[in-house]
Amino acid sequence: MxxxxxxxxxxxxxxxxxxxxxxxxxxxxxxxxxxxxxxxxxxxxxxxxxxxxxxxxxxxxxxxxxxxxxxxxxxxxxxxxxxxxxxxxxxxxxxxxxxxxxxxxTNDTKILTSNDTETESFHQDMFVSTPEEIEISRSKETSQKDFISVEMRIGISTYKLCIRIHVKNASQDSITNSRLKFNFGHFLKYEDINPKHNVKLEESFIWVDIGKINAAQGKIFEIFFNQTQQKQIKFDGLMQYKSIDGFARVLRLYPIEIDTILPKFTAQESSIKYIKSFMKKKEIIKRIQGFGIPYVEDPDNAQLYLEKITEKYGFLQISKIDKENTKMSFYFAKTEVKSGENCEILVVPQIKRNVLAFYCCSPYEHLVVNVLRQLSYDFQSLLREKNLLEKDQNLINLNCIKCGNVLDIFPPENEFVACRFCQLLQKPW
CATH class of the missing domain: 1.10.10 (Arc Repressor Mutant, subunit A)
Incomplete structure (x- = not known):
């Protein structure tokens, strides 16, 4: 043959x-x-x-x-x-x-790729050694591939779903020509918001060029999607790379699934005293999503819009803080998760010095992520209905791109602001 x-x-x-x-x-x-x-x-x-x-x-x-x-x-x-x-x-x-x-x-042969029509950068020649050398190299490669891993986590960035990917090379040799194939549903729209990523979009999957990863190092990057429907989402894919010995390898990514359909919430009577103790529980997952809009002429109206979106899902207002530079409303509800357990959840829409935010906490991380993303999406839609946002304008993410905390201020366009937690200087919009 x-x-x-x-x-x-x-x-x-x-x-x-x-x-x-x-x-x-x-x-x-x-x-x-x-x-x-x-x-x-x-x-x-x-x-x-x-x-x-x-x-x-x-x-x-x-x-x-x-x-x-x-x-x-x-x-x-x-x-x-x-x-x-x-x-x-x-x-x-x-x-x-x-x-x-x-x-x-023992002549030159082509690296195997998943698609015969892929770009030339992934169609490089590799040398096939003698049978004895192949046995040695294959054993070495087997040990190296055990140290290559890809971790994926689902998060939020205003109304968008964010997939945070960490590619690790824990081996003692570098890998090259690495890239990631990422599959997603047709109801998700990939958003090319990071020009640093070399991404090729093909129907319901994308190729992300990762390149070379040195020994004992890794690369972290984020991919954003705009979700058009609430439904079950599944992400999977594979990673291709070339080992130090010239072998092409394929690493299958473990599929991750998330149900973005919000459950039905029932208003829950409570007190500020209980809310404070609820927030201090060790098992509680806490997240906050901050964002800005180009013009907030009336903070009172903006807070009312945040509250209106929260009440739409059945949350009950427990308490409210109304100060000159701070407006916060505490909403509480309960729901039933898929395991059949009853779950309490707290949502706090708020405005501090023109920075708008939804705070959410619950024992279930996927529920917190879904609630924050959906509330942000609905708030953006409401602002467009009120002509406070142009149709092509989006909420501006004010979570620090490094540590995730909300920035103190909403700076003017093209101006930098430093995160008070990690001191990273960044330009939100």
Whole structure:
């Protein structure tokens, strides 16, 4: 079999794993007109090159599948490692491994990518070593890939969903040509608000160019989406990178899901004394989202709009503070989360020196994030209805881009302001 056909098969496998958790070997046989022995020899060659991913398992009545993701005993998704024994199975005498190794050409071959039409920066040549060198390099690469990780967290930035991504390289060698494929729903609109990101948008997924990550270092970046519907959201994807030994690797990202549909809230009677004790509980998650609008001519009206949005969801006003530079209203409610537990939640719309904000706390982080995002989105829509915002204007995020605390002031356009918590100088708009 030619090296080109091996590459074609490996490319097909990599593309398939982007949208599936397993691949039937029967599909490979039919697509490439091969029998069981031929497909296994091909997998062995790809194994020696370090270009194959997954585990071969018998499921569905004994059918053989290449598994890309599987759950452990704790229901966590893991990317399993393929072993030579799994490819050979029990017929080890059928294969002449030395002959297969010697058949692997040592000329240049292409790095495998998920898409044959990707940009040239990810179609660079790599050198295929001798079989002995491949065994050494593959062992080293296996140990390195265990130290490459991607962490994702969902947050908010005014009305937008924010995905914070931390790519870590904890190994002792650098990785290059790394990029991230990020899948999302059709009802989410990607917002290109950070010119530092080299992002390529394709229908319901994006490619983010990460580049080189040095040894024992990482990169953190954020991706923003405008959500057009309240519904269940699932994010997944993969990361591609090139190891120090020239191998192309694919790391599947663990899917994360969040239900953005707000539950029904019921007004809850309470007192300021109870509210204070509620806020001090260790299990309570506290978040605040600050924002500005270009013109706040009447703070009283702005506070009334914040309160109107909060009351729309059934919250009951418990108390109110009305001072010259500070206006705050305390709203309390209860709801039932998916686990069936009753949950109390506090929302505090407020204005301090022309900085508007929603404060929210509850034992459930996903609920806090959803409430803050939805209240911000509804407030922005109300301001547009009142002609206080142009249709193409958005709320301006006043949370510090480094530590997340709300900035003290809403500066004029194109002016810098320092965060009083971390002292970072930044320009909000």
């Amino acid at each position: 030619s090296t080109d056909q091996d590459i074609e098969i490996a490319s097909y496998i990599v593309r398939y794993m982007m949208t599936h958790e397993r691949l039937s070997l029967d599909i490979l046989k039919d697509k490439f007109n091969m029998d069981d022995l031929q497909i296994r020899k091909c997998l062995i060659r790809l194994y020696f090159r370090g270009q194959i991913y997954g585990q071969i398992q018998q499921i569905n009545g004994g059918k053989l599948f290449l598994i890309f993701l599987q759950q452990d005993d704790n229901q966590n998704l893991n990317a399993p490692t393929l072993t030579l024994d799994q490819i050979i199975d029990w017929n080890i005498n059928e294969f002449d491994l030395d002959s297969i190794k010697s058949s692997i050409k």
